[in-house]
Amino acid sequence: MKNLTLENITRVCRGTYHGDPAKLCQEVSGVVIDSRKVEKDNLFVAIDGENVNAHRFIPDTIEKGALCVVSHEDLGETDFPYILVESTGQALLDIAKLYRDSFDIKVVGITGSVGKTSTKEMIASVLAQKYKVHKTLGNFNNEWGLPLTIFQLNEEHQIAVLEMGVNHFGEMRRLSSVASPDICVITNIGVAHLEFFKTREGILQEKSQMIQDMKAGGSIILNGDDDLLSQMGPVKGASPVFFGTGDGNQFRADGIEPLGLRGTACNIHLPDGSSFPVIVPLPGAHMISNALAGAAVGYTMGLSAEEIKAGIEGLPSMPGRNxxxxxxxxxxxxxxxxxxxxxxxxxxxxxxxxxxxxxxxxxxxxxxxxxxxxxxxxxxxxxxxxxxxxxxxxxxxxxxxxxxxxxxxxxxxxxxxxxxxxxxxxxxxxxxxxxxxxxxxxxxxxxxxxxxxxxx
Structure with missing residues (x-):
């Protein structure tokens, strides 16, 4: 994998390498946290679960051909290379950051209380009309899932659409610092995870932390129909643009006509004054919001109205999600x-x-x-x-x-x-x-x- 030599991995994890020094210049073929999925020359990161000590599976991973192991337990003298770190969870994020920065690629970061995955799918469908797109796998949007998604990047990809989900304070910066988004999309601020965030304002505080890791010259795209998001001003010198059905949004939908379970028809208006009719193929008023988010990202990335329309209407359905x-x-x-x-x-x-x-x-x-x-x-x-x-x-x-x-x-x-x-x-x-x-x-x-x- 590009730039993932054992030497670079040890350095970025601030770890201690134990093993044959001649292997330090060797690149791993993949990064896994599930011992059952180890293949030849993979790096196995031993992250313990709530009830499982992943370190007990290390011998199995070596037998399957793993090149090296990242461990937070001192394994002593071994006949295989391992990197001793303070936290394997943090090491996974650090390695993903190293790999992400190896690519000159645009990243769209998505967060919000609800609709993250369906919005991610819509944005990816739109962008795929012009670019080779990599997107979050399923709902792999947490501190394990985001790195695993990033490790699937390759030289063919031009844009990555990365979903980020959090339910405790402090988690967003750990994710967004890895993703380093060029475009930040926030779908809404609802009441999910109130048990931990206490108020919607607390949710907004945490979700909007993603913008702090946005690259210079980036774009902020927010749901202007959300009462809290609509009040956000410039961040890091970037003024947000808004999508929604209200008149004040730069990306706006009107002429909304429900078509039952076949979807919804509407007209989408773009900031340049142009508009186009479209049928959002999945039912529900919330899918209009997703389509507008897709239109906003597509427009920001230089897609034509025709390409945006094709991406919206070509959206596939997903098991478990509408x-x-x-x-x-x-x-x-x-x-x-x-x-x-x-x-x-x-x-x-x-x-x-x-x-x-x-x-x-x-x-x-x-x-x-x-x-x-x-x-x-x-x-x-x-x-x-x-x-x-x-x-x-x-x-x-x-x-x-x-x-x-x-x-x-x-x-x-x-x-x-x-x-x-x-x-x-x-x-x-x-x-x-x-x-x-x-x-x-x-x-x-x-x-x-x-x-x-x-x-x-």
Whole structure:
């Protein structure tokens, strides 16, 4: 890998090399943290999990052909090279920074409370109309995932679109210092992770730290429909540009026409006064915001209106994220990757567009702090307001969600302690022809329900 010799890795990690000095000039072929994925001449970084000491797998990695190991444990005398560091987690970030800086490449950094991954996919789809794009793999957006994404860069790539997710103070700078973005995009400031950030202002403080690591001459692109982001002024000499449906946004959408579960039609206006009609192929008003973010980044990177339009309309769907699945008996809205009140309400908005009976299967939303019960109840009330016919809550917190939906006697409600309890009664609740939304926080593991519904 470019510039990743054992000598350079040791230096950037501020580590101590143990092994044959003749190997210091050798480049590793890849960087891995999963011992099962080690290949010849890889560097294995031994990062311990909550319940697993990764260092016990080091012999296996050497047997598989690893060139060197990064360890925070003193391994003593070994017959293989290793680099002793204070923290293997920090070492992974340091190595990724070294590798990222080896490329003369534009980087788009994306953060926000909700919509990071779908916005990343939209921006990548737009930029791919003109450039060779590398993007965050799935939701690999944390202190392990971001480096692993960066290690997949190669000489063919012209732009990297990197998603950054945080849930504690101080995490953003550790990510953004590695990414060194040229363009900073913030999708919104919601209530996700209030348990740790306490207030939306605290969330804004942490998310906006990404801009501090923006390269000189970079661009800041913000959601102008967000009350907090819209108030942000220049940072590091760069004035933000805004996207949204409001008149004050430089990238603006109007003429919005919902097309049910087929998506949404609208007109997108650019700062040069031009505009174009487009169909955003995934349903939901929030997808208009994603399309505008894609238009803003595309325009900043020199794409034409025609190229931006093609990128928006060519957006592929993703499992677990606003993914429409049609079976012989049901239409399933698979949005089960993760959940918070804002994203769940957006998914309910999409479900409300459907023709036929509307069923919401909703689970616990995590990390909402002391207001978690009230926020769940609020989502249940929202289901009733949007005309959802059946609300099924799964999990202890989802019981409050069902209570909120039950305030409207026309809504059929069910609460289940577990997925198994729901699956045992599913055939008595779901009917042929139903439109079914499935959504919960990632820890609930609702893809299992999507699979069962597809077999219904």
């Amino acid at each position: 993914n429409i699945i049609k079976t012989d008996r049901l239409i399933i809205l698979d949005d089960c990757y993760n959940a918070n009140p804002i994203s769940t309400k957006a998914a309910i908005d999409v479900l409300s567009m459907a023709i036929g009976r509307k069923v919401a299967i909703l689970g616990n939303m995590g990390e909402l702090g002391s207001d978690e019960c009230a926020l769940h109840r609020e989502v249940g009330t929202y289901c009733a307001e949007k005309g959802i016919d059946v609300v099924c809550g799964i999990g202890d917190l989802a019981k409050h969600l069902v209570e909120g939906a039950s305030t409207d006697s026309t809504v059929e409600t069910h609460w289940f302690e577990s997925k198994a309890d729901f699956l045992a009664e599913m055939k008595d609740i779901i009917q042929p022809g139903d439109n079914v939304l499935v959504k919960a926080s990632h820890g609930m593991w609702f893809p299992e329900l999507v699979e069962s519904l597809q077999s219904f």
